[in-house]
Every structure is written in C-alpha cells, then in structure tokens.
Amino acid sequence: MPTYSTRRGAYSYGHAVGILLLDAKAPFIPGDVANATSYDFPVIYKTVEGLSTSVCLNGAPEFNEKLAEAAKELAREGVKGISSDCGFMLQFQEAVADAVDIPVCMSSLLQLPFIARSLDPSQPIGVITADSTNLDEGFLTRGGVKLPPNPLIIRGMQDEPEFKTAVLEEKGSLDSDLITAETVACAEKLLAEYPTMGAILLECSMLPPYAKAVQDAVGLPVYDFISAIDYLSAGMRPRAYTGGY
Amino acid sequence: MPVYKTRPQAEAYGYCTGILLLDYQGPFVPGDVGNADTYDYPVLFKVVEGATYPRVFTGDPELEPAIIKAAQELEAQGVKAISSDCGFFLNYQDVIAKAVNIPVCASSLLQVPFVASFLGKSKSIGVITADSTALSNHMIAKTGLDNDRKLVIKGMQEQPCFDKQIMQEGDELVTEDIERETVEVALEMQRENPDLGAIVLECSMLPPYSKAVQEATGLPVYDFITMIDYFQRGTHQKAYDTPRHYY
Numbered sequence: 343m344p345t346y347s348t349r350r351g352a353y354s355y356g357h358a359v360g361i362l363l364l365d366a367k368a369p370f371i372p373g374d375v376a377n378a379t380s381y382d383f384p385v386i387y388k389t390v391e392g393l394s395t396s397v398c399l400n401g402a403p404e405f406n407e408k409l410a411e412a413a414k415e416l417a418r419e420g421v422k423g424i425s426s427d428c429g430f431m432l433q434f435q436e437a438v439a440d441a442v443d444i445p446v447c448m449s450s451l452l453q454l455p456f457i458a459r460s461l462d463p464s465q466p467i468g469v470i471t472a473d474s475t476n477l478d479e480g481f482l483t484r485g486g487v488k489l490p491p492n493p494l495i496i497r498g499m500q501d502e503p504e505f506k507t508a509v510l511e512e513k514g515s516l517d518s519d520l521i522t523a524e525t526v527a528c529a530e531k532l533l534a535e536y537p538t539m540g541a542i543l544l545e546c547s548m549l550p551p552y553a554k555a556v557q558d559a560v561g562l563p564v565y566d567f568i569s570a571i572d573y574l575s576a577g578m579r580p581r582a583y584t585g586g587y
Numbered sequence: 588m589p590v591y592k593t594r595p596q597a598e599a600y601g602y603c604t605g606i607l608l609l610d611y612q613g614p615f616v617p618g619d620v621g622n623a624d625t626y627d628y629p630v631l632f633k634v635v636e637g638a639t640y641p642r643v644f645t646g647d648p649e650l651e652p653a654i655i656k657a658a659q660e661l662e663a664q665g666v667k668a669i670s671s672d673c674g675f676f677l678n679y680q681d682v683i684a685k686a687v688n689i690p691v692c693a694s695s696l697l698q699v700p701f702v703a704s705f706l707g708k709s710k711s712i713g714v715i716t717a718d719s720t721a722l723s724n725h726m727i728a729k730t731g732l733d734n735d736r737k738l739v740i741k742g743m744q745e746q747p748c749f750d751k752q753i754m755q756e757g758d759e760l761v762t763e764d765i766e767r768e769t770v771e772v773a774l775e776m777q778r779e780n781p782d783l784g785a786i787v788l789e790c791s792m793l794p795p796y797s798k799a800v801q802e803a804t805g806l807p808v809y810d811f812i813t814m815i816d817y818f819q820r821g822t823h824q825k826a827y828d829t830p831r832h833y834y
Contacts, residue, residue, distance in 0.1 A: 371831070371834045372827035372828075372829035372831070372833055373827035377833070377834060379827070379833045380827060422807075423807070436707075439706060439707040439708070440707040440708060440709070442707070443707075443784075444807075445702070445705035445706060445784070445785060446705050446707075447705050452701070452705075453701070455731060456698070456700070456817075457821070459692075459697050459731060460684065460692050460697070461684060461690060461691075462681075486704065487704075488700070488731065488733065540688075540690070553824040554825060554826050556824070557824040563667075563689075563690050563818070563821040564821060564824050565820075565821045569820045569821055572817075573813065573817045573820075574705065576813040576816065576817075577702065577807030577808055577809045577813060578801065578807050580797040580800075580801045580808055580810075581618070581797075581798065581812070582798055583616075583617035583618030583622075584617060585617035585622065586622075586624045587614070587615075587622065
C-alpha cells in the first residue's frame with residue numbers, strides 16, 4: 343500500500359496546475375484561464391497583489407521576485423506546473439522557471455515556435471492580443487521566444503469597445519456575445535488580409551471562450567492559453583491506456 | 588441550416604488526425620500511436636509503402652514522393668492535422684508541411700524546444716529514442732532547440748526486449764518487458780543527470796509506458812500522444828458549455 347507524506351505548506355491536495363493571477367477584477371467566464379471549470383483537472387489560483395493589467399502590459403521587472411516567491415508557494419502546495427492568466431507574463435518566464443523545479447508556462451505566447459514548426463514557413467501566423475501597442479517582436483525575443491521564420495501578424499483588441507471597457511478598464515460586467523463578435527471580426531479581417539494564414543494564436547487569457555467561434559468563422563487552427571495549460575499539464579498527468587487491441 | 592459539400596476523395600467523414608505509418612508490422616498496444624483506441628477522437632491511418640524504419644531513420648530522400656502523396660491523400664479525406672508513427676519522420680517534416688495546408692506534426696521531437704521552454708535555464712532536457720545512434724545532431728537542429736540548452740539522449744536499441752520485440756519486428760510484445768526497460772533507461776538518465784527537468788519519448792511505441800516513467804522519475808514526460816492531442820485541440824476548439832452561473 344502506498345505511503346503518503348504530509349506536504350508542509352499544503353492545506354489541500356491534488357491541484358494539477360498553479361496559476362498566478364493579475365490583480366484584476368473582471369468576470370472570468372467559463373473558458374477563461376481564471377475560471378476553474380475551463381479545465382479537465384483541478385487548478386489553484388494565486389493573485390499577485392499590485393500587478394494590475396496595465397502595470398503588467400507596460401512591463402514590470404520589479405515584480406520578478408514577487409512572482410518567483412508566489413510560484414514557490416504554489417510549488418510547496420504541490421502543484422505540478424505553473425502558469426498565469428496573462429500572455430504578457432512572458433516577461434516573468436525566466437524568473438519563475440529558474441525559481442522552481444516544475445515546468446512553467448507563464449504565457450500563451452510560448453506556443454508560437456511550436457505552432458510555427460507545424461506550418462510551412464511561408465504561412466503567416468495571426469496573433470490576437472489584448473493590446474497590440476505593447477506586443478511586438480522585441481517583446482517576444484526579450485521573453486525568450488525564438489522568432490519563427492513565418493510572418494507574424496499581431497492584432498490588438500484594445501480599441502474594441504466591449505473588450506476595452508470590460509477587460510482593460512474592468513467596468514464590472516462583460517457581454518460575451520459582444521466580445522465574440524469583436525474577436526471573430528478581428529480574425530476574419532486577419533484572414534481577409536492574409537489568405538494563406540496558417541493558424542491563429544490568442545494571447546489573452548480572457549479570449550479562449552471565443553476560440554471556437556473564431557475557428558468556426560475562419561476554419562483555421564486556433565491555439566490559446568488553455569491549449570498551452572492543457573499541454574503543460576499533460577506531461578505530469580500521463581494516461582493509463584486501457585483501450586482495445 | 589448548415590450546407591455540407593461532398594469531399595470527392597473521402598470514403599468516410601469525421602477523422603480528426605491523419606497518421607502516416609511506417610511500413611512495419613508489430614503489435615500496437617493501447618497507448619501506441621498506431622492503436623486507434625489510444626485517442627479520444629477518431630484518427631485515420633495510412634501506411635507509406637516502402638517506408639521501412641531504416642529508410643526513415645536515415646531520411647532516405649527517395650521516400651519523399653510517397654510520403655507527400657500519402658499526406659495529401661489524408662488531407663483530401665478531410666483530416667485536420669497530420670502526424671506519423673515514428674519520431675524520425677522529422678526528416679520529412681518540412682516537405683510534408685510544404686505539401687499540405689493543415690498543421691503537420693510528423694515527429695514527437697518537435698516538442699523538445701517547447702518543453703525546454705518550460706524549464707529553468709540550469710535544467711537539461713532528456714530524449715529517450717528507439718535508436719540513439721540514428722539521432723544525429725543535424726536532426727536535433729531541425730527541432731529548433733536552442734544550442735545553449737543541455738540535451739541528453741538515450742537509446743533503447745541495446746535493451747534486449749526492445750531490440751527483439753520492436754526493432755526486429757517480433758510477433759509478440761510483452762508490455763511488462765518494455766515498460767521495465769524504458770523505466771530503467773529513464774532512471775539511469777536521471778541518475779547521470781541530476782539537472783534533468785523533463786523527458787520526451789521519441790518512439791511512437793513508448794507512450795504506453797509514459798505513466799510508469801513519470802511515476803518512477805517524478806519528472807514531466809511528453810510523448811507522441813501529448814503532441815497529437817495538442818494539435819487535435821488546436822484544430823478542434825471546444826465549446827465551454829458549463830452553465831453560465833459557474834463563473
């Protein structure tokens with residue numbers, strides 16, 4: 343019979359992934375990284391106080407230490423991997439990964455080279471981000487993302503009225519029908535301008551609820567924050583195969 | 588009401604991933620890339636005639652036309668992504684990706700840089716392959732792994748059961764044997780490299796043993812199936828149909 347030891351620092355057990363959260367208040371609907379029902383496995387959240395959306399988007403190296411500490415606390419609680427709820431937390435990837443012994447995927451943007459490798463280098467990749475004024479190739483490179491040969495077309499949601507007020511300005515409510523329409527329109531425009539586009543990556547942790555609508559509209563592979571967290575978790579939750587032969 | 592059009596080259600519909608198979612016969616147990624019941628979704632297999640594993644291991648360029656044709660046939664049948672049942676199909680990743688308009692993940696090794704990006708810079712990444720003598724630096728470079736990441740490679744070719752039952756295309760495969768050997772190789776790798784941060788299994792016949800390797804080493808283990816599942820996810824986005832009050 344297996345013997346289990348108490349994990350000092352843990353008040354509950356079985357959490358697969360620990361997710362560091364921005365200090366933000368908005369409705370996190372099913373499909374959002376910060377909604378626990380978005381996963382087929384249990385996750386645990388930890389808010390990083392003071393790290394507001396705008397602070398994070400504008401770059402906040404002074405938070406490196408705080409994020410590393412928060413990740414260590416999650417690791418002590420027994421999570422098997424660490425993630426976050428903002429693609430711009432790519433800036434903390436190195437600090438957090440160096441602080442713990444478990445795999446860390448702080449940003450949806452880490453998927454970019456992997457996605458690119460599945461395509462022909464001539465096929466553009468569309469990136470839909472919360473704020474394209476802060477996301478460029480320099481930001482990716484500084485975050486350790488190796489730029490693929492594929493053209494990267496980065497589009498932001500910052501001027502879409504519902505996204506802007508609900509997500510970036512935290513007005514206190516969110517109309518998912520309106521954000522669906524805004525996100526789909528952005529993706530359709532991308533495809534119209536780049537008809538050979540091979541895939542779309544949604545940077546923002548609040549966009550996965552609309553990934554299916556985007557895919558249904560444009561017919562392309564769509565990757566998002568949840569696909570990254572699912573993959574991160576898969577390595578620590580290997581399956582027992584009981585199927586047929 | 589949606590209107591659906593006939594796909595002229597499709598015999599049947601709904602296959603998610605198309606999988607190119609080596610010209611190889613062996614028992615593909617549950618968890619093997621070549622076992623349809625490994626997946627939570629339907630896959631479509633297609634044997635590439637003449638693609639014996641020694642030819643694929645060395646990347647024989649004469650196989651390219653047959654591989655491209657098979658991949659294009661899978662695409663015409665309607666699959667949404669293409670994979671294979673041998674990590675050494677990495678040799679053909681670029682030509683396949685050029686020949687079709689859907690994502691191609693021909694080799695489990697494509698995951699190596701992605702998994703490495705999850706690890707602190709002092710950690711090494713391990714690859715367990717069917718044959719370490721065939722896995723050249725040129726192939727590793729094709730994965731896109733950064734030069735400054737420490738990579739550790741171990742092969743299964745000298746394990747007696749793996750050699751007899753898999754490399755020699757035996758008629759019988761005893762999963763306990765292969766599991767024991769795979770776990771031994773993984774533990775040896777971990778002993779020799781205390782900085783090991785994650786393991787990627789190259790061979791399509793090893794995913795049945797990922798769980799045993801993960802439990803023995805405590806490390807994250809990625810394999811062919813974690814990759815195929817990832818591309819399945821990207822090509823079949825899901826609806827979050829949780830009742831909306833769960834927010």
